[in-house]
Amino acid sequence: MNVTRGFAGRPRVRNDGLPPGQYDARDDWPVLSAEVTPELATSQWTFTVDGLVAEERTWSWDEAHALPPSAYEGDIHCVTSWSKFGVRFSGVSLDAFLDLARPAAEATHAVAYSHTGYTTNLPLADLTGGRAWIVWEYGDEPLPAEHGGPARLIVPHLYFWKSAKWIAGIRLLDHDEPGFWEQNGYHHRGNPWEEQRYSGD
Amino acid sequence: MSSTTSTPSPAAAPATRFAVPGRIAVSNRAAATWQRATLTEVRRETPYASTFRFAVPAWAGHLPGQHLMLRLRAEDGYVAQRHYSIASPPDDDGHVELTLDHVDGGEVSGWFHTVAKPGDEVELRGPLSGFFAWPGDRPALLIGAGSGVVPLMSMVRHHRARNLTVPLRLLVSARGPEELIYASEYGPETTTVFTRSAPEGVAVGRVAAAHVARLLADAPDGGWEAYVCGSNGFAEHASRLLVDAGQPVDRIRIERFG
Ligand SMILES: Cc1cc2nc3c(=O)[nH]c(=O)nc-3n(C[C@H](O)[C@H](O)[C@H](O)COP(=O)(O)OP(=O)(O)OC[C@H]3O[C@@H](n4cnc5c(N)ncnc54)[C@H](O)[C@@H]3O)c2cc1C
Numbered sequence: 227m228n229v230t231r232g233f234a235g236r237p238r239v240r241n242d243g244l245p246p247g248q249y250d251a252r253d254d255w256p257v258l259s260a261e262v263t264p265e266l267a268t269s270q271w272t273f274t275v276d277g278l279v280a281e282e283r284t285w286s287w288d289e290a291h292a293l294p295p296s297a298y299e300g301d302i303h304c305v306t307s308w309s310k311f312g313v314r315f316s317g318v319s320l321d322a323f324l325d326l327a328r329p330a331a332e333a334t335h336a337v338a339y340s341h342t343g344y345t346t347n348l349p350l351a352d353l354t355g356g357r358a359w360i361v362w363e364y365g366d367e368p369l370p371a372e373h374g375g376p377a378r379l380i381v382p383h384l385y386f387w388k389s390a391k392w393i394a395g396i397r398l399l400d401h402d403e404p405g406f407w408e409q410n411g412y413h414h415r416g417n418p419w420e421e422q423r424y425s426g427d
Numbered sequence: 428m429s430s431t432t433s434t435p436s437p438a439a440a441p442a443t444r445f446a447v448p449g450r451i452a453v454s455n456r457a458a459a460t461w462q463r464a465t466l467t468e469v470r471r472e473t474p475y476a477s478t479f480r481f482a483v484p485a486w487a488g489h490l491p492g493q494h495l496m497l498r499l500r501a502e503d504g505y506v507a508q509r510h511y512s513i514a515s516p517p518d519d520d521g522h523v524e525l526t527l528d529h530v531d532g533g534e535v536s537g538w539f540h541t542v543a544k545p546g547d548e549v550e551l552r553g554p555l556s557g558f559f560a561w562p563g564d565r566p567a568l569l570i571g572a573g574s575g576v577v578p579l580m581s582m583v584r585h586h587r588a589r590n591l592t593v594p595l596r597l598l599v600s601a602r603g604p605e606e607l608i609y610a611s612e613y614g615p616e617t618t619t620v621f622t623r624s625a626p627e628g629v630a631v632g633r634v635a636a637a638h639v640a641r642l643l644a645d646a647p648d649g650g651w652e653a654y655v656c657g658s659n660g661f662a663e664h665a666s667r668l669l670v671d672a673g674q675p676v677d678r679i680r681i682e683r684f685g
Contacts, residue, residue, distance in 0.1 A: 230499040232542040236534050256685030257659040260558050262666045262676045410557050411458045426459025
């Protein structure tokens with residue numbers, strides 16, 4: 227690409243934690259959902275693991291909170307180019323839910339779905355091994371509704387549209403099945419370190 | 428680009444309450460390829476916003492409501508990229524127009540407002556995302572604030588250019604008349620709302636339940652497809668008013684500028 231005449235950009239800050247094409251949003255936390263923010267009470271919230279599992283399971287708010295707590299501390303990266311450093315989300319590791327539902331041997335992919343009908347697809351391997359959580363706290367506060375509260379999925383090693391807000395369940399499949407943004411031209415995997423923003427990247 | 432409506436496949440879409448399907452299938456090749464764009468014209472819209480017109484010879488075409496990604500490169504290889512909605516209608520062969528607010532301290536918008544001049548080259552890729560696209564088929568109720576009017580103006584321009592008869596209404600909010608983007612282009616389809624200062628005899632205030640109620644009362648058979656665009660704060664406010672007034676959540680599309 228050619229140099230843009232007269233463009234200097236901000237003073238460079240060396241930051242090894244910043245994937246290519248991303249910038250540090252600092253205290254900002256932009257909201258980019260395409261649907262109306264739902265008013266979802268914790269008493270209405272449920273989380274289900276279904277599809278190719280030994281036992282389909284659904285947890286209520288209280289039942290999910292009875293599982294062993296787990297937190298993510300680290301960075302998040304949005305496809306619109308902002309990253310946020312040193313955030314903390316608390317909830318339960320997705321492994322705890324999957325272990326109870328017992329994925330079938332043929333399960334290779336998953337679709338995460340929300341109480342709003344939002345969907346996003348992921349390889350199952352991106353959801354296991356301590357890399358994905360169902361979370362209800364940001365810092366020490368309940369997760370705000372516009373950021374996915376009462377509870378959202380987080381898969382922080384992928385672009386954040388994979389971290390479905392208002393999470394309702396995970397369906398295990400034996401094939402890949404594009405979700406909402408993936409049907410709208412976004413990449414199927416969304417690895418920020420390889421800049422997998424749009425399909426074809 | 429095809430204009431078929433994509434529907435979620437049954438396996439991936441369990442019983443849900445607010446699923447909003449995309450409007451069109453998007454071209455993956457257009458989304459993946461960076462193209463050179465030459466700035467041909469700059470038009471001032473308000474003291475804080477200007478329109479930038481680009482020649483993009485290989486532009487694949489777009490639908491009103493879509494956006495693109497634009498990048499600038501510094502001498503040392505440093506790249507800054509941002510999303511911008513497309514302001515121009517589709518029938519503008521090989522050209523696209525963007526309207527940018529001058530964001531205080533903004534890296535990309537700052538370059539456009541203080542350095543850019545006709546002849547400069549930038550790179551862009553797109554069009555992106557079929558979700559906020561309006562092919563000109565369904566009756567559309569458009570609600571925007573500030574630069575959130577940009578993708579909605581592409582829809583209004585398309586409606587006029589094609590002499591479409593499908594109903595279209597625009598509710599646009601600005602801080603004051605001097606900050607209203609595209610002020611000279613609005614017609615009878617548009618209601619303006621001023622939040623800080625207004626001409627003599629015009630009320631000052633936010634987009635309110637009464638505005639939305641009037642527009643919903645005026646809905647054609649089958650109702651409106653609602654498109655809401657602006658800051659997150661505005662999008663939350665306007666979408667909440669729509670829901671409270673009875674607009675179905677699965678017929679509200681929201682583009683938030685972050
Ligand atoms: C889908 C979509 C469509 C959009 N369409 C439009 C449109 O049509 N028109 C439009 O005007 N905008 C639009 N936007 C917003 C646009 O993408 C940019 O966010 C906007 O132009 C600001 O970019 P910038 O580089 O000028 O500012 P940035 O450099 O991103 O700065 C934004 C703010 O953050 C501060 N900041 C950020 N990083 C730093 C840092 N490292 N150090 C110090 N301060 C910092 C700046 O001071 C400034 O106040 C759209 C956004 C999206 C997601």
